[in-house]
Amino acid sequence: MIAWWKELKKEFNYYVHNVKDIATLEKEIIEDFSLFDDWTEKYQYIIELGQKLKPLDDQYKTDDRKIKGCQSSVWLHAYSNDGRIYFDADSDSTFVKGEIALLINVLSGQKPEDIVAAELAFIDAIGLRQHVAVTRANGLAAMIKQMKLYALGLQSQAV
Amino acid sequence: MLPEMTEINLQPFDVEKVRSDFPVLAQHVYGKPLVYLDNAATSQKPQVVIDALADYYTTYNANIHRGVHFLSQKASQAFDDVRVKVKEFIVASSEREIVFVRGTTEAINLIASSWGRVNLAAGDIVLVTTMEHHSNIVPWQMICAERGAEVVPIPMDDCGVLDMQAFGTLLTDRVKFVSVVHTSNSLGTINPVKQIIEQAHARNIPVLVDAAQTVAHQAVDVQELDCDFLVFSGHKMLAPTGVGVLYGKEKHLEAMPPYQGGGEMISSVSFSGTTYNEIPFKFEAGTPNIADVISLGVAIDYLNAMDRKAAAAWELTLMKLTSEKLSALEHVRLIGTAKEKSAVVSFIVDGVNAMDLGMFLDTLGIAVRTGHHCTEPVMHRLGIPGTVRASFMFYNTAAEVDRLVEGVKKGIQLLRA
Numbered sequence: 151m152i153a154w155w156k157e158l159k160k161e162f163n164y165y166v167h168n169v170k171d172i173a174t175l176e177k178e179i180i181e182d183f184s185l186f187d188d189w190t191e192k193y194q195y196i197i198e199l200g201q202k203l204k205p206l207d208d209q210y211k212t213d214d215r216k217i218k219g220c221q222s223s224v225w226l227h228a229y230s231n232d233g234r235i236y237f238d239a240d241s242d243s244t245f246v247k248g249e250i251a252l253l254i255n256v257l258s259g260q261k262p263e264d265i266v267a268a269e270l271a272f273i274d275a276i277g278l279r280q281h282v283a284v285t286r287a288n289g290l291a292a293m294i295k296q297m298k299l300y301a302l303g304l305q306s307q308a309v
Numbered sequence: 310m311l312p313e314m315t316e317i318n319l320q321p322f323d324v325e326k327v328r329s330d331f332p333v334l335a336q337h338v339y340g341k342p343l344v345y346l347d348n349a350a351t352s353q354k355p356q357v358v359i360d361a362l363a364d365y366y367t368t369y370n371a372n373i374h375r376g377v378h379f380l381s382q383k384a385s386q387a388f389d390d391v392r393v394k395v396k397e398f399i400v401a402s403s404e405r406e407i408v409f410v411r412g413t414t415e416a417i418n419l420i421a422s423s424w425g426r427v428n429l430a431a432g433d434i435v436l437v438t439t440m441e442h443h444s445n446i447v448p449w450q451m452i453c454a455e456r457g458a459e460v461v462p463i464p465m466d467d468c469g470v471l472d473m474q475a476f477g478t479l480l481t482d483r484v485k486f487v488s489v490v491h492t493s494n495s496l497g498t499i500n501p502v503k504q505i506i507e508q509a510h511a512r513n514i515p516v517l518v519d520a521a522q523t524v525a526h527q528a529v530d531v532q533e534l535d536c537d538f539l540v541f542s543g544h545k546m547l548a549p550t551g552v553g554v555l556y557g558k559e560k561h562l563e564a565m566p567p568y569q570g571g572g573e574m575i576s577s578v579s580f581s582g583t584t585y586n587e588i589p590f591k592f593e594a595g596t597p598n599i600a601d602v603i604s605l606g607v608a609i610d611y612l613n614a615m616d617r618k619a620a621a622a623w624e625l626t627l628m629k630l631t632s633e634k635l636s637a638l639e640h641v642r643l644i645g646t647a648k649e650k651s652a653v654v655s656f657i658v659d660g661v662n663a664m665d666l667g668m669f670l671d672t673l674g675i676a677v678r679t680g681h682h683c684t685e686p687v688m689h690r691l692g693i694p695g696t697v698r699a700s701f702m703f704y705n706t707a708a709e710v711d712r713l714v715e716g717v718k719k720g721i722q723l724l725r726a
Contacts, residue, residue, distance in 0.1 A: 188339060189339055189672055190672040190673070193668065193672045194672075194723065197665070197724065222662065222664060242694070243665050244724055245662070245664070245668055
């Protein structure tokens with residue numbers, strides 16, 4: 151399983167802001183997942199991440215923050231500070247929260263132009279896309295799209 | 310709450326022997342033996358059905374009813390034989406009443422479109438039940454929107470039992486058609502269709518029975534039921550996908566206009582006017598699904614050759630075992646606890662998302678279905694977003710029930726953490 155310092159590092163990234171670039175963070179996730187032998191372990195790890203995701207304040211669980219195209223309810227809240235975009239999210243599905251946690255880990259605290267340009271190859275590299283049913287893969291795609299749209303929309307304010 | 314249970318006895322049924330007929334079941338997924346409990350979505354196929362498909366394409370593939378050559382005649386004979394088999398399978402009075410379609414959905418669309426176009430007018434009502442599959446709601450909504458008519462659901466109670474008193478009240482002069490599901494795919498409830506048909510017929514209202522979830526699990530007799538239409542899919546009863554059956558009483562099929570135009574459905578074509586073929590061919594435009602129809606015949610042979618009563622008893626045993634063991638787990642609630650129930654166990658776990666649990670079970674090699682199962686009104690009625698559903702076929706085992714229950718237990722531990 152994951153070494154304790156990796157957990158610490160994640161929490162640091164998560165709660166402060168991203169000091170690393172997207173490519174580095176993606177590489178770290180790929181490394182983390184390479185420790186797992188099979189899909190069962192990966193699934194359990196994603197669930198763990200979901201359980202640890204900072205809950206979204208209820209005031210942000212509004213219809214306009216709800217992502218369309220997901221089978222589960224997913225709310226995504228975004229704001230900008232010091233030229234960077236930050237995300238908070240929640241879902242009724244722990245697995246989806248785990249997926250969001252991965253995305254937030256990589257994208258939250260980044261510059262809008264980097265978010266928009268991010269290809270997020272880690273999703274394929276860790277085998278996530280091949281294991282989620284099409285409906286869920288669409289949900290994942292919808293989340294990414296919404297994060298990029300927020301980045302685009304907040305770009306002007308952020309600069 | 311548990312469905313009313315008689316004593317659970319392990320019925321004498323040679324599961325292992327039957328299982329060996331279904332090659333798909335022998336495999337491992339994620340390194341674990343597959344436990345296939347998504348039979349209400351589609352059944353697995355016995356080797357004889359798979360062989361029949363390959364044999365058709367390997368040795369006598371030809372278009373039917375038009376060729377004068379050997380292969381065409383062989384294929385035509387095999388195809389026509391199945392119509393007789395289906396007739397006998399559901400005890401219809403004539404093979405003229407058997408129309409081959411793509412599946413239950415197409416059958417209902419055909420009837421809604423063809424019967425509805427002629428017989429529905431502004432202000433009319435089509436009665437369905439709250440527990441219909443979307444395929445027995447949307448086609449009626451579409452034709453009703455066109456005709457200015459209305460689709461009204463017969464309500465059900467918290468256990469998933471149809472409110473027959475409400476049905477009596479809803480059965481007014483405005484009702485022109487009743488379209489009801491025999492066995493609910495999401496709850497397992499077996500509806501009292503015979504009683505529904507009797508009450509509707511007392512007012513001269515025709516009734517369609519959606520038997521998609523029934524035909525693989527119990528014998529159906531359309532003459533005894535006296536239903537006007539009965540529809541089902543091949544793929545839920547061991548046959549390939551893409552083939553289904555529409556049974557309709559001769560008088561209805563004769564009176565209904567064709568659904569699609571093309572070859573086969575005509576008697577003669579000219580630009581001054583076209584005359585249509587007789588039933589059932591009037592409703593079978595174009596080259597039919599020859600290979601799958603022939604394989605459907607083999608699936609029927611397979612079902613007929615087994616002790617269907619013992620198979621049904623075995624399925625119910627598995628259902629009751631599962632219901633008992635799951636409801637004994639903390640946080641688990643069974644959804645659909647009608648007394649008359651088929652081998653479907655739907656459940657939710659408080660504090661656990663159904664899809665998360667379904668995905669977890671998948672990692673253990675256990676295939677279940679999660680979500681609303683194409684019956685959103687059921688979920689709205691019960692105030693839940695969806696369920697986890699285990700649905701059984703006679704080839705499932707008691708050991709598989711244990712794997713499921715263990716999996717759910719582990720899933721609860723992991724997901725409620």
